[in-house]
Amino acid sequence: MFGLFKSAKPHTLTIEGVGEFTVNPKETILTAALRQGVRFPYSCKVGGCATCKCKLQDGQVKELTSSAFILSSEDLDNKYILGCQSQLKSDVTVFVDGLSDGTSVASVQEGEITSIEKLTADMVSVTVTLPEETTYVPGQYALFSTPAVSSGSRSYSFATPPQGNQVRFFIREVPGGEMSGWANHQAVVGDKVTIDGPYGDFYLRQGSGEMLMIAGGSGIAPVLAILEDAMNHKIDRDVTFLFGARTEKDLCALEDISRISRNWSGRFRFIPVLSEEPEGSSWEGRRGLVTDVIPELTDISQTYMCGPPPMLDAAEKCLRNSGMSENGIYCDRFTDRSHTQKAG
Ligand SMILES: Cc1cc2nc3c(=O)[nH]c(=O)nc-3n(C[C@H](O)[C@H](O)[C@H](O)COP(=O)(O)OP(=O)(O)OC[C@H]3O[C@@H](n4cnc5c(N)ncnc54)[C@H](O)[C@@H]3O)c2cc1C
Ligand code: FES
Numbered sequence: 266m267f268g269l270f271k272s273a274k275p276h277t278l279t280i281e282g283v284g285e286f287t288v289n290p291k292e293t294i295l296t297a298a299l300r301q302g303v304r305f306p307y308s309c310k311v312g313g314c315a316t317c318k319c320k321l322q323d324g325q326v327k328e329l330t331s332s333a334f335i336l337s338s339e340d341l342d343n344k345y346i347l348g349c350q351s352q353l354k355s356d357v358t359v360f361v362d363g364l365s366d367g368t369s370v371a372s373v374q375e376g377e378i379t380s381i382e383k384l385t386a387d388m389v390s391v392t393v394t395l396p397e398e399t400t401y402v403p404g405q406y407a408l409f410s411t412p413a414v415s416s417g418s419r420s421y422s423f424a425t426p427p428q429g430n431q432v433r434f435f436i437r438e439v440p441g442g443e444m445s446g447w448a449n450h451q452a453v454v455g456d457k458v459t460i461d462g463p464y465g466d467f468y469l470r471q472g473s474g475e476m477l478m479i480a481g482g483s484g485i486a487p488v489l490a491i492l493e494d495a496m497n498h499k500i501d502r503d504v505t506f507l508f509g510a511r512t513e514k515d516l517c518a519l520e521d522i523s524r525i526s527r528n529w530s531g532r533f534r535f536i537p538v539l540s541e542e543p544e545g546s547s548w549e550g551r552r553g554l555v556t557d558v559i560p561e562l563t564d565i566s567q568t569y570m571c572g573p574p575p576m577l578d579a580a581e582k583c584l585r586n587s588g589m590s591e592n593g594i595y596c597d598r599f600t601d602r603s604h605t606q607k608a609g
Contacts, residue, residue: 288353318346321358322344329350377394379454390424393433393458399460406487419601426490437483472567474566477570479555481510489522496528504533505565507558508522508536510539538552538555568584568595
């Protein structure tokens with residue numbers, strides 16, 4: 266009976282290579298680590314991006330949402346869990362890639378916005394000049410914060426390959442969104458921002474055979490960075506690039522895509538697909554969803570896709586139905602605070 270009133274005790278979290286930390290009841294690994302000053306990687310905090318994944322070496326956790334939703338079967342076999350969704354049921358030891366092995370090259374720099382350009386009605390390109398050169402692998406992202414948004418940082422993908430001390434992001438306005446609303450309506454040249462990164466494992470893998478790139482909305486940013494870098498390195502693999510947007514006015518970076526296409530060493534096929542283009546408009550290209558096009562494609566050896574989670578989930582299902590192996594599909598889900606998934 267007294268057990269009913271027994272209060273839960275804190276457990277100890279050991280992060281290999283970093284130290285030991287107290288985790289209060291109901292705290293997640295991520296919350297406890299951040300509270301105690303550990304630079305644990307994270308982005309969405311809601312179980313939707315896998316940035317906080319870490320390897321469970323010892324002990325037991327309670328998962329608040331199912332990690333099977335976001336982690337690959339390889340990660341699950343290797344006992345990876347999500348730091349932001351794991352509470353401790355016992356003392357626990359984890360290994361965090363980059364942090365535990367000391368290979369993380371992430372750094373925090375205070376920069377200044379030096380250019381803001383409108384790309385579409387609801388997306389801007391923001392260029393930030395930093396005090397020092399920054400390096401990253403095209404496809405990765407940074408945590409972007411400003412004193413104007415008190416709720417913390419948001420993740421934005423680098424839209425170009427590394428270019429000295431300048432970084433460029435495409436920020437699409439999310440209805441009711443704090444950071445994207447600020448970037449699209451209030452931000453001005455001269456505003457101070459903090460850039461923390463790079464993070465993420467979305468980048469071009471070694472391989473041969475045709476690549477399929479799929480981008481939806483602002484998911485164009487990392488895909489452009491990857492393609493531009495591959496063009497510079499004269500990668501001669503064939504590529505098919507599906508760009509999903511609502512209307513013709515929502516397509517952006519077309520000049521960049523055309524330049525990359527002209528200078529690409531293999532065959533470059535660009536297929537924009539519009540889901541809400543008005544009937545009777547002058548648009549002569551594909552209408553519908555990118556998932557309508559996937560079944561028509563053959564001999565794809567790797568797929569890279571980036572954008573809103575519902576589009577990626579539908580595309581992934583379609584690719585699997587078309588017989589694509591799981592190892593050949595790389596996704597960058599642009600999760601935001603509205604994307605949550607309860608444990609099943
Ligand atoms: C790895 C990664 C890379 C990304 N790259 C890009 C990129 O290059 N370009 C880009 O435009 N975006 C990118 N994103 C998305 C980006 O990080 C932001 O999530 C997005 O800009 C929205 O931020 P916000 O502050 O405007 O919206 P938020 O204020 O975070 O709100 C987002 C939505 O959630 C709702 N909401 C807020 N709080 C809650 C709550 N507690 N519960 C439920 N709903 C809530 C809001 O009403 C709104 O609809 C990326 C995301 C990830 C994970
Ligand atoms: S920060 Fe944990 S899944 Fe995104």
